[in-house]
Amino acid sequence: MVIFLQNLVNALQWGSFYALIALGYSMVYSILMLFNFAHGDIFMVGSYIGFGVSMALIALASWGVVAVPNWLILVLTILFSMFLTSFVGMIVERVGYRPLRDAPRASAAITGLMIGIILETGNLALLGARRISFPSLIATTTYDVGGVFVTNKKIMIVLVSLLLALALHQFVRRTKWGMAIRAMAFDSAVVPLMGVPLNTMIALTFALGSALAAAAGILFGVAYPVLDPYMGILFGWKAFVAAILGGRGSVMGATLAGFLLGFTEIFVAMIFPSTLRDLIAYSIILLILTFRPHGFFGEPYSARLRL
Amino acid sequence: MGLLNRNILVPFSRVPLLGWFFGALVAVTLERLAGTPLAQVLGLQKIPVLFGLSVMLKNPVLIPNVILYTLLIYIVPMAVATRLSISLTNGIAASLFRFPMAITAAVHLALLYAILHLWAGISDYRVLVLRLTLIAVMLTLSLNVINGYMGEFSCSHPGFMALGAYCASVLTIGLFVDAQLVGVASLPPALGPFLFPVALILGGCVASIGALFVAIPSFRTRGDYLAIISLAFMFIVKSLIENLEFVRGPRGLSGQPDWADLPTVFLWTVLCVWSINNFTRSTIGKALNAVRDNEMAAEAMTVDTRRTKIVAFLFGAFWAGVAGGLFAHVMRYVNPGNFGIQNLAEVLAMVYFGGLNSVYGSIVGAVSISLLGEALRPLEIFKWIIIPLLLILVMIYRPTGLIAFRDLDVKNLLKPKQKPDTEA
Numbered sequence: 001m002v003i004f005l006q007n008l009v010n011a012l013q014w015g016s017f018y019a020l021i022a023l024g025y026s027m028v029y030s031i032l033m034l035f036n037f038a039h040g041d042i043f044m045v046g047s048y049i050g051f052g053v054s055m056a057l058i059a060l061a062s063w064g065v066v067a068v069p070n071w072l073i074l075v076l077t078i079l080f081s082m083f084l085t086s087f088v089g090m091i092v093e094r095v096g097y098r099p100l101r102d103a104p105r106a107s108a109a110i111t112g113l114m115i116g117i118i119l120e121t122g123n124l125a126l127l128g129a130r131r132i133s134f135p136s137l138i139a140t141t142t143y144d145v146g147g148v149f150v151t152n153k154k155i156m157i158v159l160v161s162l163l164l165a166l167a168l169h170q171f172v173r174r175t176k177w178g179m180a181i182r183a184m185a186f187d188s189a190v191v192p193l194m195g196v197p198l199n200t201m202i203a204l205t206f207a208l209g210s211a212l213a214a215a216a217g218i219l220f221g222v223a224y225p226v227l228d229p230y231m232g233i234l235f236g237w238k239a240f241v242a243a244i245l246g247g248r249g250s251v252m253g254a255t256l257a258g259f260l261l262g263f264t265e266i267f268v269a270m271i272f273p274s275t276l277r278d279l280i281a282y283s284i285i286l287l288i289l290t291f292r293p294h295g296f297f298g299e300p301y302s303a304r305l306r307l
Numbered sequence: 308m309g310l311l312n313r314n315i316l317v318p319f320s321r322v323p324l325l326g327w328f329f330g331a332l333v334a335v336t337l338e339r340l341a342g343t344p345l346a347q348v349l350g351l352q353k354i355p356v357l358f359g360l361s362v363m364l365k366n367p368v369l370i371p372n373v374i375l376y377t378l379l380i381y382i383v384p385m386a387v388a389t390r391l392s393i394s395l396t397n398g399i400a401a402s403l404f405r406f407p408m409a410i411t412a413a414v415h416l417a418l419l420y421a422i423l424h425l426w427a428g429i430s431d432y433r434v435l436v437l438r439l440t441l442i443a444v445m446l447t448l449s450l451n452v453i454n455g456y457m458g459e460f461s462c463s464h465p466g467f468m469a470l471g472a473y474c475a476s477v478l479t480i481g482l483f484v485d486a487q488l489v490g491v492a493s494l495p496p497a498l499g500p501f502l503f504p505v506a507l508i509l510g511g512c513v514a515s516i517g518a519l520f521v522a523i524p525s526f527r528t529r530g531d532y533l534a535i536i537s538l539a540f541m542f543i544v545k546s547l548i549e550n551l552e553f554v555r556g557p558r559g560l561s562g563q564p565d566w567a568d569l570p571t572v573f574l575w576t577v578l579c580v581w582s583i584n585n586f587t588r589s590t591i592g593k594a595l596n597a598v599r600d601n602e603m604a605a606e607a608m609t610v611d612t613r614r615t616k617i618v619a620f621l622f623g624a625f626w627a628g629v630a631g632g633l634f635a636h637v638m639r640y641v642n643p644g645n646f647g648i649q650n651l652a653e654v655l656a657m658v659y660f661g662g663l664n665s666v667y668g669s670i671v672g673a674v675s676i677s678l679l680g681e682a683l684r685p686l687e688i689f690k691w692i693i694i695p696l697l698l699i700l701v702m703i704y705r706p707t708g709l710i711a712f713r714d715l716d717v718k719n720l721l722k723p724k725q726k727p728d729t730e731a
Binding site: 029035095096099100103104105106107108109110111113114115117118120121122124125233237240241244245275276277278279282283285286289290293294295 | 454460520523524527528531532534535536538539540542543545546547549550556648652655656659663688689691692695696698699702703706707
């Protein structure tokens with residue numbers, strides 16, 4: 001039971017990365033009906049931007065320009081990096097997706113993949129192949145709750161990601177911008193005729209998704225403080241799986257599926273040898289999609305004639 | 308453009324394919340005979356291997372020399388020989404054209420092989436690059452059947468390739484190599500080259516069986532969900548192989564016999580191009596296009612969509628498996644890491660660069676991306692900025708690829724061009 005709970009805590013942390021990244025896929029999908037395959041690498045870029053911002057803030061603080069506690073630096077890092085990375089997302093949209101809006105969707109997928117490769121290689125060329133260690137901004141405190149070890153970092157990561165997911169949900173439900181996004185997801189041909197600026201809305205979804213990916217990147221840096229240029233690939237593809245599993249374009253679904261994927265991976269590794277993790281996790285996903293091909297919250301697809 | 312047409316292209320408008328082959332043959336023979344002395348005269352250490360691209364990138368001072376070399380060895384002799392032999396080659400092509408198509412095609416292929424053999428004979432590096440390029444052509448074509456002709460977005464190709472590669476390797480290593488997998492070799496090595504095709508075909512069949520796992524879910528879903536299913540399949544295959552101690556898990560399998568030489572790979576590639584071209588021009592090939600354009604309408608028009616989908620997946624996976632088997636025997640070492648996301652991105656890039664729904668396009672895409680990859684090697688990692696940028700530009704200006712939706716009409720390709728083109 002203790003082992004189970006311990007793994008549950010780990011799975012919650014692991015799943016929050018997937019959930020935050022999957023949200024970005026889902027946001028873009030809801031309007032453009034295509035997946036931004038560069039998203040995993042935007043997560044990586046966000047993590048590096050977070051590294052840069054936190055180093056700059058630490059330097060400022062150590063010169064005594066501003067006396068700030070470390071937790072405030074972390075909060076500022078997250079906010080600044082989300083802001084900066086949202087521009088990366090908008091640039092990716094402007095360069096890679098806007099010229100291809102009327103092209104077949106597979107072509108846009110290829111551009112996305114290629115932009116991802118450019119981001120990875122560009123990072124490698126700029127910063128070299130060494131791994132960068134993320135500054136440890138908050139000291140780790142471990143709480144022992146009946147044999148289950150919970151660190152303050154884990155609690156923070158899970159809380160922040162849930163908070164961000166909730167904020168996005170509220171944004172999409174409650175604000176005028178969110179209403180425009182939902183309307184566009186419902187019918188992206190008619191809504192621009194009603195005076196909703198199409199390009200701005202699409203850029204907004206890219207910005208939101210990238211900001212969340214940046215938050216995930218910094219939280220990842222806090223938990224596992226080693227960054228490398230290729231870290232986005234595996235996370236990106238797995239979060240993509242989660243976004244699909246949740247049902248396309250669904251905020252709730254993407255969050256849930258992200259956590260579910262985290263749980264599956266952690267618990268498979270708990271029961272079986274950890275080398276079997278991918279094998280079993282993906283077999284389960286294959287089974288789920290075979291019996292529920294449209295994900296948890298998606299619309300079913302049918303091309304068979306119903307007579 | 309008009310100037311270019313009038314002065315350069317018109318004199319060559321009546322050259323049949325045979326004429327171009329003849330010119331290329333002259334050029335590669337010339338390189339064989341006079342390449343090394345000329346290279347030394349021009350101050351190059353040896354014959355530039357890939358048309359001098361890597362030399363130019365490594366040492367920009369030598370650019371004029373390399374261009375001069377290329378002009379003297381390839382372009383001028385080829386142009387002169389092609390232009391002078393127009394009436395001769397047209398005559399030969401016309402007389403060849405009276406024979407059955409198979410013979411005409413065989414003569415052309417023999418000539419093509421002779422050109423490639425002479426060209427590659429200069430260095431081992433060229434042989435390796437050529438074999439890998441031919442394998443890339445097979446892979447790209449087989450993916451084009453699924454992604455181009457049928458319009459799915461399948462990401463499982465590295466998985467099919469891995470199945471074929473491992474199955475063929477296990478067979479050849481297990482049966483013909485001592486003390487590798489199952490102890491002493493059970494068959495004499497002399498039999499090997501004869502049983503090698505069997506191993507490749509079995510590898511292809513195993514890949515086809517694997518393809519059922521993607522094909523059957525494709526009945527109920529398509530688009531993004533199928534992309535995920537195929538992606539999951541790819542991860543599963545990779546992870547499965549990593550966990551199989553029998554094939555040495557992540558350490559990889561090495562010591563495959565050296566049977567995949569240039570003629571073998573060339574023959575298999577020809578077989579692959581021929582069968583895929585015929586497949587896509589057949590009724591079921593047209594049914595694939597119907598399924599892509601509108602599945603419901605296709606079904607209403609009596610197309611059996613399930614059968615069409617399953618056949619396309621099995622067929623594409625079969626050739627991917629064969630290509631994987633050849634790849635394993637060219638490299639003589641495979642490990643699960645060969646068949647990951649990186650490989651997927653490469654194959655997808657080749658398909659979409661060259662053009663969907665087109666055999667020409669796949670050949671052009673595979674050849675240009677592999678050669679570009681080799682030629683830009685001196686740039687190290689910047690290679691992976693230039694190639695993606697190029698691909699993005701192609702996608703922006705030609706979203707379906709360079710040469711999309713074009714049939715490979717062999718008869719039209721091989722026919723003599725006696726009369727000047729009146730259509731233009």
